Amino acid sequence: MSSLHKTKIAKFQSILSEAHINLPVLRELCFSGIPFEGGIRCLCWKILLNYLPAERSLWDSVLEKQRETYAHFLKEMMIRPGIAKVKFGISREDVTLEDHPLNPNPDSRWNTYFKDNEVLLQIDKDVRRLCPDFSFFLNPTEYPCRLIMDHQNEYETLWKRVEQTTLKSQTVAQNRSGLTYVSSPLKTSTSYPLNEYDPLPNGCEAHWEVVERILFIYAKLNPGIAYVQGMNEIVGPIYYTFATNPNSLWKEHAEADTFFCFTNLMAEIRDNFIKSLDDSQCGITSKMEKVYSTLKEEDEELYLKLQEQNIKPQFFAFRWLTLLLSQEFVLPDVIRIWDSLFADEKRFDFLLRVLCAMLILIRGQLLEGDFTTNMRLLQDYPLSDGDVLPILKKAKELQDSK
Structure with a gap:
C-alpha cells in the first residue's frame, strides 16, 4: 500500500x-x-x-431499527399462502372456502400470490444472469436467510416458487430497459450458462438468491413501479459492496442494508423506470436530450456528426442513464464510478458529464466511423487504458469549466 x-x-x-x-x-x-x-x-x-x-x-439505533423492519417485511411477504398464524407462534395450513387457489376474488391472498408470480418470474430470470462475467453471485453467502432456512415449511424460497409455478412467463408491463421501443437492447452475456446458476444444496444460499429476495420485497412494497427489468443491475453493485465488507458485523446484515440503500437510490432515479413519465420534465427523454445539449456545448463538431448520422441518444444513452452505467463496465469500475455519482451533491448531474466525457474521449473514432461502426462503439464502449479514471477526469474537467 x-x-x-x-x-x-x-x-x-x-x-x-x-x-x-x-x-x-x-x-x-x-x-x-x-x-x-x-x-x-x-x-x-x-x-x-x-x-x-x-x-x-444515532447509527446503532438506526441500523437496529431498519434491520428489524426488514426482518418484519420478510415474515410478512415470504410466507406461503394457505399458512395461517395461530396462537403461540404455531402455523397451520389454512385453505378455506373464502380463500383458496381458485377463488376469483381479487382481494384473495391466492390471487395476489399468482399476480406476484408474474413479476417474480422476471426477477428470477434477471438475477440468474447478473454480472455473468463475475462469479461472485454464484457463490454461497456466509449468511443465508435463517428465517427461510429454519422454517422452510412456512416461508418460501423464491426459486422453488418459480420452479413450482405453472404460470407462463410474461413480459412485465413496466419492462422498459429492454428497449422494446428503441434500437439498443440491454447487453447480455452467456459467459456462464444459466444452469450454473442452479440453486445450491439445502442450507446454502447463493448471492443471486439474496438479490432476488431484495427485489421481490421491493416490488411488493412499491406496487406503483413494482419491478422493472434493469433494477437488478442497480441493486447488484450495492449488494456486492456490502456483502464483501471486511467488517463481519456489518457484512452479516448486507441484505437488509442493501434493501434500504437500494430503496433510497430508487426514490431518486425511479422516474427513469416509469414509462408514463418519459416525456415529462423529470423523465428519461428529457435527460437524454440533456446529454446531447451538453455535448453540443462542449464539442459541436462531434454533436453535428452524430446528428448527421441520425444517431439518437435513445440508441445508447437510455441504458447509460437508466442503469447508471452498470452494464457498460466491469463491476469494480462501476463501483468506482458510483463513488463519484453518489458523492454528487446535485444528485447525478455529474452523470451527464460522465456520458459526455465518454463520447468526447472516443471522438476520433466517432468522427471517422460510419453509422454501423459508431453504433457498435456506443453499444459496446471501448474502455480506454483499462480503467475508468480518464473518463472521470474528463468529466470533472467538463464540470469545472462551467
Missing part, C-alpha cells in the same frame, strides 16, 4: 470518527474514490445514500 493511499485512508477515518459527519468534506473525499479497506466504502455509501444520518451517535 502506497503512502499516498495510507494518507487517504487516514483522512476518511478521521472524518468518519467525528461526532457529526461533515457531509461537504466527506462528499469531496468520496468524489475522488473511496477506499475499500476497513469497510470505508460501505460506510460512506450508507451515508451518501441517506441510510445513515450525519449524527454518528
Whole structure:
C-alpha cells in the first residue's frame, strides 16, 4: 500500500470518527474514490445514500431499527399462502372456502400470490444472469436467510416458487430497459450458462438468491413501479459492496442494508423506470436530450456528426442513464464510478458529464466511423487504458469549466 493511499485512508477515518459527519468534506473525499479497506466504502455509501444520518451517535439505533423492519417485511411477504398464524407462534395450513387457489376474488391472498408470480418470474430470470462475467453471485453467502432456512415449511424460497409455478412467463408491463421501443437492447452475456446458476444444496444460499429476495420485497412494497427489468443491475453493485465488507458485523446484515440503500437510490432515479413519465420534465427523454445539449456545448463538431448520422441518444444513452452505467463496465469500475455519482451533491448531474466525457474521449473514432461502426462503439464502449479514471477526469474537467 502506497503512502499516498495510507494518507487517504487516514483522512476518511478521521472524518468518519467525528461526532457529526461533515457531509461537504466527506462528499469531496468520496468524489475522488473511496477506499475499500476497513469497510470505508460501505460506510460512506450508507451515508451518501441517506441510510445513515450525519449524527454518528444515532447509527446503532438506526441500523437496529431498519434491520428489524426488514426482518418484519420478510415474515410478512415470504410466507406461503394457505399458512395461517395461530396462537403461540404455531402455523397451520389454512385453505378455506373464502380463500383458496381458485377463488376469483381479487382481494384473495391466492390471487395476489399468482399476480406476484408474474413479476417474480422476471426477477428470477434477471438475477440468474447478473454480472455473468463475475462469479461472485454464484457463490454461497456466509449468511443465508435463517428465517427461510429454519422454517422452510412456512416461508418460501423464491426459486422453488418459480420452479413450482405453472404460470407462463410474461413480459412485465413496466419492462422498459429492454428497449422494446428503441434500437439498443440491454447487453447480455452467456459467459456462464444459466444452469450454473442452479440453486445450491439445502442450507446454502447463493448471492443471486439474496438479490432476488431484495427485489421481490421491493416490488411488493412499491406496487406503483413494482419491478422493472434493469433494477437488478442497480441493486447488484450495492449488494456486492456490502456483502464483501471486511467488517463481519456489518457484512452479516448486507441484505437488509442493501434493501434500504437500494430503496433510497430508487426514490431518486425511479422516474427513469416509469414509462408514463418519459416525456415529462423529470423523465428519461428529457435527460437524454440533456446529454446531447451538453455535448453540443462542449464539442459541436462531434454533436453535428452524430446528428448527421441520425444517431439518437435513445440508441445508447437510455441504458447509460437508466442503469447508471452498470452494464457498460466491469463491476469494480462501476463501483468506482458510483463513488463519484453518489458523492454528487446535485444528485447525478455529474452523470451527464460522465456520458459526455465518454463520447468526447472516443471522438476520433466517432468522427471517422460510419453509422454501423459508431453504433457498435456506443453499444459496446471501448474502455480506454483499462480503467475508468480518464473518463472521470474528463468529466470533472467538463464540470469545472462551467
